[in-house]
Amino acid sequence: MGDELSEFRAAALHFLETNARHRVVATQAGWGIGSDSIGLLDAHADRAAEAAALARSREWRRLVFDHGFGWAGGPVALGGGGRNPLLDEEYRRLEVEFDVPDQQPFATGTHLVAPALLAHGSPELQAKYLPGIFRGELVVCQLLSEPEAGSDLAALRTRAVRDGDHWVVTGQKVWSSQAHLSQVGQLLVRTDPDAPKHQGITMFVLDMDTPGVTVRPLRQMTGETHFNEVFLDEVRIPDANRVGELGSGWRAVMATLMSERASVGSGANNSAIDPVARLRDMAEHLDRANDPIVRQRLAALHTNAELRRFLIGRHEAAMQAGKAPGAEGSILKLLFGDQAVRCAALASELLGPSVLADSGEWGTYAWGRWITGSPMMRIAGGTDEIQRNTLAERLLGLPREPS
Numbered sequence: 109m110g111d112e113l114s115e116f117r118a119a120a121l122h123f124l125e126t127n128a129r130h131r132v133v134a135t136q137a138g139w140g141i142g143s144d145s146i147g148l149l150d151a152h153a154d155r156a157a158e159a160a161a162l163a164r165s166r167e168w169r170r171l172v173f174d175h176g177f178g179w180a181g182g183p184v185a186l187g188g189g190g191r192n193p194l195l196d197e198e199y200r201r202l203e204v205e206f207d208v209p210d211q212q213p214f215a216t217g218t219h220l221v222a223p224a225l226l227a228h229g230s231p232e233l234q235a236k237y238l239p240g241i242f243r244g245e246l247v248v249c250q251l252l253s254e255p256e257a258g259s260d261l262a263a264l265r266t267r268a269v270r271d272g273d274h275w276v277v278t279g280q281k282v283w284s285s286q287a288h289l290s291q292v293g294q295l296l297v298r299t300d301p302d303a304p305k306h307q308g309i310t311m312f313v314l315d316m317d318t319p320g321v322t323v324r325p326l327r328q329m330t331g332e333t334h335f336n337e338v339f340l341d342e343v344r345i346p347d348a349n350r351v352g353e354l355g356s357g358w359r360a361v362m363a364t365l366m367s368e369r370a371s372v373g374s375g376a377n378n379s380a381i382d383p384v385a386r387l388r389d390m391a392e393h394l395d396r397a398n399d400p401i402v403r404q405r406l407a408a409l410h411t412n413a414e415l416r417r418f419l420i421g422r423h424e425a426a427m428q429a430g431k432a433p434g435a436e437g438s439i440l441k442l443l444f445g446d447q448a449v450r451c452a453a454l455a456s457e458l459l460g461p462s463v464l465a466d467s468g469e470w471g472t473y474a475w476g477r478w479i480t481g482s483p484m485m486r487i488a489g490g491t492d493e494i495q496r497n498t499l500a501e502r503l504l505g506l507p508r509e510p511s
């Protein structure tokens with residue numbers, strides 16, 4: 109797709125340069141210049157600031173979509189460009205170099221839920237939700253994990269009972285990122301309690317304003333309330349909102365989870381800020397760049413970042429060849445989580461107490477968010493241990509874990 113790619117790149121760059129400014133990345137501009145945010149999920153002072161930021165994000169998403177860059181790979185009948193889906197990744201790579209409103213709120217919809225809807229949803233369901241997801245009108249959350257079903261997701265207990273052309277759903281979900289902002293939820297429920305546990309599960313699309321849905325925020329270590337508990341009390345969902353056949357929810361969600369691992373691991377959810385470069389500048393600023401231990405740790409971080417870069421290339425080539433996302437997403441996710449935590453450890457060591465109290469000094473307290481936020485990267489989308497199990501069984505061919 110050489111010609112198509114260069115023509116697309118040129119058009120996308122023209123659009124971005126016309127409508128946005130290049131991002132001033134501190135590591136390019138020098139220590140102390142520009143924002144010192146490290147950018148592991150954007151923070152908001154309160155719910156009003158969050159709502160205002162989302163409105164700006166939506167406005168930008170709409171502009172992008174209406175200029176043909178929001179869903180280049182999507183079917184024309186649904187408002188997409190009918191082109192190679194890899195163009196969408198190319199656009200994302202270009203966009204992060206520009207100072208545009210945070211597009212993170214849309215990533216769950218576009219990267220995780222849309223693939224499941226495209227693969228398994230009815231044409232009516234696709235037409236109802238997909239254009240809104242890609243145009244930023246619909247923010248989407250995933251209602252998968254439950255208090256007793258996280259790593260062992262197939263143990264989920266939220267029940268759906270058929271009532272005519274509706275299902276009545278009762279149960280509880282937890283850790284539901286951005287559910288408080290969402291219009292739509294990707295919901296996994298048990299429709300057949302007598303079937304073997306992986307076969308009695310069905311996926312639905314839930315309109316979050318349906319009576320009986322209660323969203324309650326959970327505060328995390330960063331101080332923010334990014335995720336929630338979601339209570340479902342006799343929630344009526346039309347059968348038309350079912351994604352795929354009855355009992356096919358496990359297969360449908362597996363596609364989502366593989367995309368999620370690859371997406372988290374490849375940094376699809378992150379900004380252009382390079383934490384390793386930021387740490388290198390910090391070491392120089394603090395006169396620690398010649399400390400052999402610091403140098404060794406920086407070199408290890410750089411090596412890990414390069415490994416990820418090559419693996420992302422390999423993953424993209426596989427996608428381009430039409431292969432479904434596979435176990436390599438688990439490698440990317442493991443490397444990403446490991447890198448995030450190792451960056452946090454080096455920042456803590458270099459900065460000492462100044463990450464704990466905001467003295468106003470540039471590039472210090474800002475790391476506090478990264479340090480408290482990075483452990484989540486080893487849990488979200490499947491824990492490190494689960495990724496290792498996946499790799500052991502699916503790539504190395506080791507015996508399956510006893511069930």
Ligand SMILES: Cc1cc2nc3c(=O)[nH]c(=O)nc-3n(C[C@H](O)[C@H](O)[C@H](O)COP(=O)(O)OP(=O)(O)OC[C@H]3O[C@@H](n4cnc5c(N)ncnc54)[C@H](O)[C@@H]3O)c2cc1C
Pocket residue numbers: 249250251252253254255257258259260282283284285286335484485487488489490491492493494497509
């Ligand atoms: C930032 C963040 C965002 C999230 N967003 C969402 C969301 O939007 N929607 C959603 O549905 N969920 C979400 N989650 C939930 C996430 O998917 C779960 O936390 C994760 O799957 C782990 O489940 P659990 O918390 O129940 O831990 P458990 O499954 O109870 O695991 C506890 C510990 O036991 C280990 N363990 C469990 N089973 C095994 C095994 N077989 N072998 C070895 N070790 C094992 C785990 O690795 C872990 O260390 C989010 C989580 C985080 C941190």
